Amino acid sequence: MSVESDTAAAGTEPAAAVAAVEGATVRYKTVVALDGVSAEFRPGTTALLGPNGAGKTTLLSLLSTARRPHEGTVSLLGEPVGGRARVRAVRARVGVLPQSFGYYPRFTVREFVEYAAWLRKVPRARRADRTREALRLVELEKHADRRMGELSGGMLRRAGIAQAVVNEPALLLLDEPTVGLDPAQRVGFRALIKDLGERSAVVMSTHLAEDVAHVCDRVHVLLDGRVRFTGSLTDLCARGPARSGKPVEVTGPAVESGYLAVVERHGDQGGRTGQGGHAGRGSGAAS
Template sequence: MSAVRTADIAPTAYAWEIQAKGLMVRAGKRRMAVDGLDLSLGTGVHGLLGPNGAGKTTLIRALATVLRPAGGSLELLGVSAGGHTGRREVRRRIGYLPQEFGYYRRFTVREFVEYMAWLKEVPRKDIPAAVQRAVERVGLADRADDRMKTLSGGMVRRAGIAQAIVNDPRILLLDEPTVGLDPAQRLRFRELLQQLGTDTCVVVSTHLVEDVAAACADVVLIADGALVFQGTPDRLAEAGGPRDVGDSPIERGYSALLSRPEPERGTW
């Protein structure tokens, strides 16, 4: 049986797991990559879409508390991401997979995920079971004792997903998680997302619109650091027409919204 922290069983004192108002986040010293973003996200799977340079990775890093807001407000699980109070507890309850992550090549998969569980302050007695559960969920149980340096790129990515979920996070942030996964692995990953989304706020940043259509109940589209659209995949598909660029209705909706002049975009 897993140990339960007081914070995990305390009554929920927030309306949304993630709430941003007028959020501004810098990328580097000068460029404001997220500029005046209003966003509220609760339990479920949210797909984060946008062209290159839209501010997706900067936003994910701010949600992971790697970057601090330069303006506006950001609350995670009811705690301000700009302050120090409660930030450590919030980080225990976040899972994060960046686009690129470091690891010791001589670690086995199990050792890598165990180490990340320790960093996230998972109770020591709970770590073995938590690690086993995480590697099984990403389909690496048969490779758990293989060294990281022997894995393919797709397997390394799956190990990264395992470390992100090992602490049973309340907020799970995945930046381009399907890079390197083959079609069958992507299908299994979509199933895992849907399972996780039943009791977790999952944010998936991706360029693959079809992954969003298949796995996400909510789509967030940003461009130039601002919100362009938030709604269901069906509503996104309705925004496009036969003349818009794309091989599917949702791709046509995506391109239609991005091609509109900024004052006409709004939010749905």
């Protein structure tokens, strides 16, 4: 099955791509993590949906410039990622929330975010203001003087988002941002991510169909290192079982059904590494 045959029609997108990968292959010794992946990322929020080991984190690492593909190209903000100077310039315009991130536990929340501002080349004169604004965005202003080591899991994720947006990134990369949050926190986070999608192109890796339905405009389904579906959420939901001519509704269960239809269409490729956490397996409970 070719990628194109399972990919929604191109050419209907009004906004230019903020980031793109073309024919990207990444290997870790004998494992092919990405196998000729081509994908574009536009303003708004795009989900990377796929089972464990599908290659989502590896794709994010290309977009963050942490890694270069063995084959293929990556373009960010309209230009191919090339030499060191260009990578440095691009990094200043990208924000990243990794699945887990390191921090010095005695840093206050403010110090943690200010440090990220320094790393992302925010000019010294703007760092304090940008830090304040990032903390306001994630509603952590009141906790700015608390130590990182004292934060709850939800507050830690918020601090992680604050450090990712402190440089007002044009491209914001979130790797499973709602993992470990309780249902109420997850709902709050969805609203925050949706809001961020109005300021930046947000790319969010997730297993959770409910999060995708609530937050994202577009989705790339990755299975076994390949993009097997690209399109709007309505397109994905329409892949699910037809319901006697009813209009397609974008809901968590509908995203789950559309996703499973893509997985089934590609035989066992999506199930090779898929386990309990993958979209369509119990994700309906995560609302």
